[in-house]
Amino acid sequence: MSPNSGRRRFLKGTGAVGTIALAGCISSTDNGGDDTDTPTEETDSMETESGDGTETETDDGSNAGADVNIGMVYATGGLGDKSFNDMARQGALQAEEELGISFDQAQPEQNSDFSPAQRNFAESGDYDLISCIGFAQTDALTENADRYSDQHFQIVDSTIDSNNVASYVFREHEGSFQVGHLAGLLTSQSFEAGQGSTSSDSTSVGFVGGLDVPLIRKFQAGFEAGAQYANEDIDIQTSYVGSFNDAATAREAALSMYDSGADIVYHAAGASGLGVFQAAQERGKFAMGVDADQSRSEPDFADWILASMVKRVDTAVYTAIENEVDEEFNGGSVTTLGLESDGVACVYGDALGDAIPQDVKDQVAASRQAIIDGEITVPTEP
Amino acid sequence: MSNTAVRLAGITKRFPGVVANDQVDLTVEKGSVHALLGENGAGKTTLMNVLYGLLQPEEGDVYVKGERREFQSPRDAIDAGIGMIHQHFMLVDPMQIWANIVLGQEPRKYFGLAVDEQAAIQQVHDLCERYGFEVDPTETVEDVSVGVQQRVEILKTLYRGADVLILDEPTAVLTPQEVEDLYDVLDELTAQGKTVIFITHKLGEAMHSADDITVLRDGESIATVSVDETNQNELAEMMVGREVLLEVDVPEHEPGETTLAVDDVTVTDGDDIDRVKDVSFEVRAGEVFGIAGVDGNGQSELVEAITGLESPTSGRIVVEGDDITGHSRRQRIDDGMAYIPEDRHERGLVMDFDLVENGLLGSQHAEPYSKNGRIEWDTVRGHAEDIIETYDVRPPNADADAHSLSGGNQQKFIVGREFERDPSVVVATHPTRGVDIGSTEFIHEELLDLRQRDRAVLLISSKLDEVRQLSDRLGVMYEGELVDIVDPDETSEEEIGLLMAGERPDGIESMRTTGGRP
Amino acid sequence: MDRDDLERRLRNAAPEVLPLSVAELRSMSRADARRLATWLTVGVLALVALYGIVFPGSTAGEVFWTAIGQSTIESSLRLAVPIALTAIGGLYAEKSGVINIGLEGLLIISAFAAVVVADVLGGAGSTGFPPVVSFDVGGSTYTIDPGVQLLVPNVWLGIAGGVLASMLLAFLFAVICIRYEGDQIIAGLAVWLVALGLAPFASKVMYGQPSTPQVVRLGEWTVPVLSDIPFVGPILFDANPMVFIMLVSVPVAWYGLNRTSFGYWVQASGENPKALDTVGVNVNRVRYAAVLISGFFAGIGGSALSLGSGGLFNGAGQTMVDGRGFIAIAAYLFGNYNPFGAFAASYLFSGLQALQIRLQGIAPTEVFLMLPYVVVVIVLVLVGRTRLPEAAGEHYESGED
Amino acid sequence: MSRARDVLERLVGASGVERAVISMAALALSIVVGGLIVFVSGLGAACEAGANYHIAIPLPGSVEILLFDGRLSMLGFQSCYDPINVYEKLFIGAIGGLPWESGWQPTNFAMEVFLQRATLLLFTGLSVAVAFRAGLFNIGTQGQMIWGALVSAVTVLFVADFAPAGLAGTAILLPLALVSGAVAGGIWGAIPGALKAYADANEVITTIMLNFVATFGTTLLVSEFFQDPQSAGGTQTRMVPGNSLVPSIPFGFQGTRFSILALVLALVLAFVVYFVLWGTSFGFDVRTSGLQPEAATYAGVNAERTIVRSMTISGALGGIAGALWVLLANGRFLTGTEVPSLGFDGITVSVLAGNNPLGVIFGSILFGVLKSGGNALNFQTDVPPELVSILSGLIILFVAMPEFFRLIGRSMGIGDEQATVATDGGEDDG
Structure with a gap:
């Protein structure tokens, strides 16, 4: 048997890999179901134009990328995190559907597996673009980009100064500011929706991070700034789980926050975030998701997820693939995705969005504009 | 019925x-x-x-x-x-x-x-x-x-x-x-x-x-x-199965200077119990000093104190005039002390080693077997083969693992290894325990040969006839104390038996040369 | 060769080479040392508490008041479940003379199996017992409907599945150690390694990813009336059922070990198997039973970790078990093979974690994470070999002399 | 001359042969059981059609001897996975294809992964073997390696500012890094050794606990003191300078991920360890203590000192593995959790090798193959690469039960020499 004949097929339909969907004004990128066709209700504060071309390409672009083959190298923790990695895969799936590309994927278990994963793709020479998800791949890719100077790479969440790497970073602090603002406004009033409620006598919110590292502290900084922007006296509790894979600890952290008065807890903890939702469910309080619209990727908890700080990793992946298909690979460039380009956004919960008072939505929309206009500067360190 | x-x-x-x-x-x-x-x-x-x-x-x-x-x-x-x-x-x-x-x-x-x-x-x-x-x-x-x-x-x-x-x-x-x-x-x-x-x-x-x-x-x-x-x-x-006593031909020999002196030695165990209490005696060159006693009356602890496996709580051990109380086990080997341990399976031999390696046991840091920390395997093998030949160890195969030998041959190998060191002091504990008659006779002869060559031999055995026959002087231990030292030829088995039971029959002539502690 | 002999010899030889203070420590009996270790721990805790009461505003005060908060206690109990249950199982095995270092593997396998069984049966649904059975005989279908069915929630069947998987693996371990006289430590490591590979492997085969999706999780049990008692009520009577199970298991395990014939046999089998053999009790059968018990408790612990908490199995990295099996070993050593002690140690460790979550500003996370392990090393140093059962680690063959 | 004879004798000595036979049998059995697991899990996996089983002996060129071609089914289910194909991918993929295939280069990427892993495992395997020989079960090689990695990275970063550039810098930095790694690992190994010798603390438990302390302790140190200010995301030290990495001499693999130099160093060390154990007085002390501590004391061996020294050497070997992980594989220290579990794999390697330093060479090659083959599995088949972890678990499981193979052997009427792998000394040919 030749080594290539058994190229890894993706196991379709073998399990409950969650579908990632977006709500709000941004057109849904969910290819898994009816969401694509169902325009979700637009909320004025979040209203912007839809991402360039995602819809126009939907129908007929299928053949343009027929020869294009993508290698996806996910962050550790693998698929099924309902946020970061699943979002990245969502982008690839979207490109598969809309551009007709094909892709293979690797789920490294450890940082030391990144380099072999990247190189396996690069060595084979079968891949037009290798998409590396997550800052932890920086070292490995820096070296491999050098070694395979003809290979196109993409890195998400980090910048690599190499003319065969297209870097994509996000202004997570800006999006976090938005959800922080929302949380700050809601905790300051009596609010009830779905199966959760805020108590009017406490003005407290919480943040649960995955690893205590600079990237995640950006989320924390933005969230804190946003909450304080809404209410200067607000009490903000923070806790780091120590892992992106430990839902049990995240649950305990969130429970402790709810028990000491927090109404809303925002997480930037990857797969650990599930624990935050469970805690919200147990305590009848609210949670906020990250990366994907988690009221849809975790529909069991839609009644408690107020909003999500969507980080369009899928857009980053899709865009890079699209560029590759169009032979417009922008190696050496750094694409920064912020509020303005909807690279990050506050997306209201699927079930709860309607219940949020309009004046709150208006204020969040206003602060968004203020950030875009540079009137508000969001810190990146708490 | x-x-x-x-x-x-x-x-x-x-x-x-x-x-x-x-x-x-x-x-x-x-x-x-x-x-x-x-x-x-x-x-x-x-x-x-x-x-x-x-x-x-x-x-x-x-x-x-x-x-x-x-x-x-x-x-x-x-x-x-x-x-x-x-x-x-x-x-x-x-x-x-x-x-x-x-x-x-x-x-x-x-x-x-x-x-x-x-x-x-x-x-x-x-x-x-x-x-x-x-x-x-x-x-x-x-x-x-x-x-x-x-x-x-x-x-x-x-x-x-x-x-x-x-x-x-x-x-x-x-x-x-x-x-x-x-x-x-x-x-x-x-x-x-x-x-x-x-x-x-x-x-x-x-x-x-x-x-x-x-x-x-x-x-x-x-x-x-x-x-x-x-x-x-x-x-x-x-x-x-034959006449009561093994006839051992003990030749006349005049002992020389004191080679090993045990001076007021006390050994205390982990539970704060004195296992050996103020024991003193001397072993002279060309003398076999026997110690009799029921097992468990402090003989093992005394031997361990002398050979350096255990440190005494008080007292001194002197070999050829040098105080070696503080010497480690290894130093004592270098000091010229040979030791036939009571349990050859635990101590005397490494059962999974072959005889070449077992022959090295205790000499692994000594010339000519080791030079600059490096073992000279040819010399070591020659040494093991010498022991096997001289001491009639069977089967005569240096590559055999120790556990494949019979008890008697294991013991002969240990005896050979220890005696080949040309020691000045030999401590032999139960040297013929679990050993066949032939090997027993052989080991007895070797012990007496050392005595003829003016070495000091300390013999500890629970076989009363063995210590009585081989010893020039015989100490009896009871509950950690050296009850008395007697002339085995002048003292009856019954009298020694009483001493071993902690009683002191009348009319025993003590051969204590020091102190005279009761 | 005998490891104990080496240790005995070392103990005897130690004073000669040690500084006085350590020599004094060494001369203490084991019981004294253990008492010292226990009182040291209690003393430190009491000091912190006292200081905290006197100066509520201080760091110690913050720690103290947080530690006795209802939320922290609830949290500590929940986090203690897998550790304490596994520790109880592990101490049975070790008391019987089989050191089960594969507890971590048992936790992994049961955590995974529980989720899979619950998922296959259908998440939040229930399965009826006895089941309705249908036969196709020559074109006509006969159905045996028992009429009355006992509906068992699938989540509990999942837990049963997890326990079963853990016991199967424990049985394999026992066969290797007892029947084939394998080295317990190596076999235990093997059990861990196999489970560490098998669970994510199977998850990838079944779900395409190292972690399973969320299937179903245990709700909380609320005991009417009792749960209304202030403070104690919500902690004990409005809690995860796994917390109940743990709280019941501790005294039951203690009773089993110290008040039943089987418990005596387990102890004898670990201390002096020959003594047990010569009075006509089959030592190996006792050991099989004890290892299976360790599998049973680790199985509940593992299921509690997955179905009892997040409702899924996470197989990334060291899996969601992440060293809890080893902490459990630490817990029963620290607890001196007493189920109550093991529970107290588990609670101490999980309490540290609960505090850590709440008081991250006080010290870096890693300090809290390290503490249990450092504590165990210190305890081992103070207590020597913490009175490992005499025959632990050795296989026993009847009739050998 | 005599030593060569000695080596030969040991390698062919009766119990040595049994040891090797048991290891081979364990390996074979693991492969069979692993294959079964693959087949059975293939029944549960979803695929369009069952895997086509193609069993053939490949020959140079595109010729092959066909043995079987078709599908297999069990109880009406077809398996999506073909164990034979999986093993083919695993073992051939590990070296990047068959050497006679066109385009195959000895310096290909798979070879690089394989040799790098084998090199590192050689060190950790030796680390475990040395302790084993002294009767100590060092489960702490992982922790010793983690400390070695951190300390060597930090030392290099600190000294690099004063070191000359280029190869001259390498001559200073590289040995320094290795030595500092060895010292750090040695100290971390000496701790459980001392606790064992002087306080009776069971080394199995203390080393496991100290692994966790090392993992969290190093992470703490990095985040508090050595954090890379440039790092966008994670906790990590700065990158060590390029000239401190192991240079690709005498000839290069494509990058810095593997160097023949490191492999040669590892092989030399294996022979050195072998010589120390069997050719020196110290080694004799160690082996005697490991087999029969009572006899060692009798022979004048200072038990405490031997325990501490053996654990120090064991730790130092683990520390070098850590240093090399930084200098060869990674370029910097991240966190304790990011150091791969080479220390645990070292246990497997050593156990499989009967704790013989020369056997460790073969053990580490096997596990290097498994690691690299795992990559190939990941990319060329649907079978999850975790299969490799299962296999290594199974190997150690079967090696742990020599009595099983002895029973089989006896029933087949061959040898019944005693040989056990145990945590109290590690026997075999001693």
Whole structure:
């Protein structure tokens, strides 16, 4: 048997890999179901134009990328995190559907597996673009980009100064500011929706991070700034789980926050975030998701997820693939995705969005504009 | 026949390479104390393990109260009313005495779910009352003396309704007072109709405690005699199979200067008990100094203090005028001290090493076997081959692993290795234990040869005839003290026996050269 | 060769080479040392508490008041479940003379199996017992409907599945150690490694990813009336059922070990197997049972970790078990093989974690994470070999002398 | 001369042969059981059609001897996975294809992964083997490696500012890094050694606990003191300078991920360890202590010192593995959790090798193959690469039960020499 004949097929339909969907004004990128066709209700504060071309390409672009083959190298923790990695895969799936590309994927278990994963793709020479998800791949890719100077790479969440790497970073602090603002406004009033409620006598919110590292502290900084922007006296509790894979600890952290008065807890903890939702469910309080619209990727908890700080990793992946298909690979460039380009956004919960008072939505929309206009500067360190 | 408690007929038990029991017959009368007498390795314990169901014989039958029985496990033997008290106690140290006694047959309550502790304690208490044992059932086994532990073992068998009690070398670990107590216990047991089988290799004990004696030798039963109809010499002859004493030709030799001096040595163990108390003696060049005593009276600890395995709490060890008390074991080897340890399987040899490596044991840092930390394997191999040849170790194969050799050959190899060092002091503990007659004679000759060559030999043995014959002077240890030093030629076996029991008969001439401490 | 002999010899030889203070420590009996260790721990805790009461505003005060908060106690109990249950199981095995270092593997396998069984049966649904059975015989269908069915929630069947998987693996371990006289430490490591590979492997085969999706999780049990008692009520009577199970298991395990025949046999089998053999109890059978018990408790612990908490199995990295099996070993050593002690140690460790979550500002996370392990090393140093059962680690063959 | 003879004798000595036979049997059995697991899990996996089983012996060129071609089914289910194909991918993929295939280069990427892993495992395997020989079960190689990695990275970063550039810098930095790694690992190994020798603390438990302490402790140190200020995301030290990495001499693999130099160093060390154990007085002390501590004391061996020294050496070997992980594989220290579990794999390697330093060479090659083959599995088949972890678990599981193979052997009427792998000394040919 030749080594290539058994190229890894993706196991379709073998399990409950969650579908990632977006709500709000941004057109849904969910290819898994009816969401694509169902325009979700637009909320004025979040209203912007839809991402360039995602819809126009939907129908007929299928053949343009027929020869294009993508290698996806996910962050550790693998698929099924309902946020970061699943979002990245969502982008690839979207490109598969809309551009007709094909892709293979690797789920490294450890940082030391990144380099072999990247190189396996690069060595084979079968891949037009290798998409590396997550800052932890920086070292490995820096070296491999050098070694395979003809290979196109993409890195998400980090910048690599190499003319065969297209870097994509996000202004997570800006999006976090938005959800922080929302949380700050809601905790300051009596609010009830779905199966959760805020108590009017406490003005407290919480943040649960995955690893205590600079990237995640950006989320924390933005969230804190946003909450304080809404209410200067607000009490903000923070806790780091120590892992992106430990839902049990995240649950305990969130429970402790709810028990000491927090109404809303925002997480930037990857797969650990599930624990935050469970805690919200147990305590009848609210949670906020990250990366994907988690009221849809975790529909069991839609009644408690107020909003999500969507980080369009899928857009980053899709865009890079699209560029590759169009032979417009922008190696050496750094694409920064912020509020303005909807690279990050506050997306209201699927079930709860309607219940949020309009004046709150208006204020969040206003602060968004203020950030875009540079009137508000969001810190990146708490 | 109705009065027979146990009868073994034609028991044969083989182990790989050995016939441990060869057509052994044994008949034990009910209500008697029956001693099973023989040297180590004569097959006494094997025979009793057969009776207790721990071993299954290849041939022969077991009859209990006239009925033929087949024991697949101790359980069967227990059910038949047989109990065994092993040499090493089968007790669970951290558990309380009552729990040990009822283990496996606990009285239950709550539909069998729980052990009925109160009932168990009461039953044990009743047993103690009945047999006059002074035992507190709620004490923890590890906190009580060996004598009490032995009584716990006996209680264990009684609790299980044993009519026949087998005691394997019960006095080896006891103090003389405890031995006396044990005899009382045995009397009480037989008075109440129990039968006791008593395994021993000590003539005196057998004579003292038993009604009948069966002598085993080399796996065969030699004879069964009534105590009233025999004497020690006859028994000894039956045990050894020839004239009582091995004739050792001890040539005249005038000892020289003091080579090894042990000065006021005390050794304290981890439980703060003095195992050796203020022991002083000297061994001169060209002298064999023997130490006799019942096992466990501090000989091992004394030897460990001398050879550097244990440090004395106080006192000094002097070799050729140098104080070596602070010297490590390795330094003492370099100081010229050879040591035949009592347990060759644990210490004397590394069983998984071949003889080449075993020959290096203790010399691994010494020239010419090691140069600059590097082992000269050719030299080492030559050395091992020399030992094998000179000391007639069989099979003569340096590549054989130690565990493949017989006990006698293992011991000859150790003797050879230690003597080839050309030591100034030799400490030999039980050098002929578990060794065949031929090797024993050989080792004796080698010891005497060292004496002729003006080396100092310290000989510790539980074989009284051995130390008496070989020693120029003989010290006797009892409860950690050196009771006296006597001239073995001038002192009778009985007198030495009394010394070993801690008594000081009149008219013994002491040969102490120092102090004169009583 | 005998490891104990080496240790005994070392103990005897130690004073000669050691500085006085350590020599004094060494001369203490084990019981004294253990008492010292226990009182040291209690003393430190008491000091912190006292200081905290006197100075509520201080760091110690913050720690103290947080530690006795209802939320922290609830949290500590929940986090203690897998550790304490596994520790209880492990101490049974070790008491019987089989050191089960594969507890981590048992946790992994049970956590995974529980989720899979629950998922296959259908998440939040229930399965009826006895089941309705249908036969096709020559074109006509016969159905045996028991009429009355006992509906068992699938989440509990999942837990049963997890326990079963853990016991199967424990049985395999026991066979290797007892039947084939394998080295317990190596076999235990093997059990861990196999489970560490097998669970994510199977997850990838079944779900395409190392972690399973969320299937179903245990709700909380609320005992009417009792749960209304202030403070104690919500902690004990409005909690995860696994917390109940743990709180019940501790005294039951203690009773089993110290008040039943089987418990005596387990202890004897670990201390002096020959003593047990010679009174006619099959040592190896006792050991099989004890290892299976360790599998049973680790199985509940593992299921509690997955179905009892997040409702999924996470197989990334060291899996969601992440060293809890090893902490459990630490817990029963620290707890001196006493189920209550093991529970107290587990609670101490999980309490540290609960505090850590709440008081991250006080010290870096890693300090809290390290503490249990450092504590165990210190305890081992103080208590020597913490009175490992005499025969632990050795296989036993009846009839050998 | 005599030593060569000695080596030969040991390698062919009766119990040595049994040891090797058991290891081979364990390996074979693991492969069979692993294959079964693959087949059975293939029944549960979803695929369009069952895997086509193609069993053939490949020959140079595109010729092959066909043995079987078709589908297999069990109880009406077809398996999506073909164990034979999986093993083919695993073992051939590990070296990047068949050497006679066109385009195959000895310096290909798979070879690089394989040799790098084998090199690192050689160190950790030796680390475990040395302790084993002294009767100590060092489960702490992982922790010793983690400390070695951190300390060597930090030392290099600190000294690099003062070191000359280029190869001259390498000559200073590289040995320094290795030595500092060895020292750090040695100290971390000496701790449980000392606790064992002087305080009776069971080394199995203390080393496991100290692994966790090392993992969290190093992470703490990095985040508190050595954090890379440039790092966008994670906790990590700065990158060590390029000239401190192991240079690709005498000839290069494509990058810095593997160097023949490191492999040669590892092989030399294996022979050195072998020589120390069997050719020196110290080694004799160690082996005697490991087999029969009573006899060692009798022979004048200072038990405490030997324990501490053996654990120090064991730790130092683990520390070098850590240093090389930084200098060869990673370029910097991240966190304790990011150091791959080479220390645990070292146990497997050593156990499989009967704790013989020369056997460790073969063990580490096997596990290097498994690691690299795992990558190939990941990319060329649907079978999850975790299969490799299962296999190594199974190997150690079977090696742990020599009695099983002995029973089989006896039933087939071959040898019944005693040989056990145990945590109390590690026997075999001693």
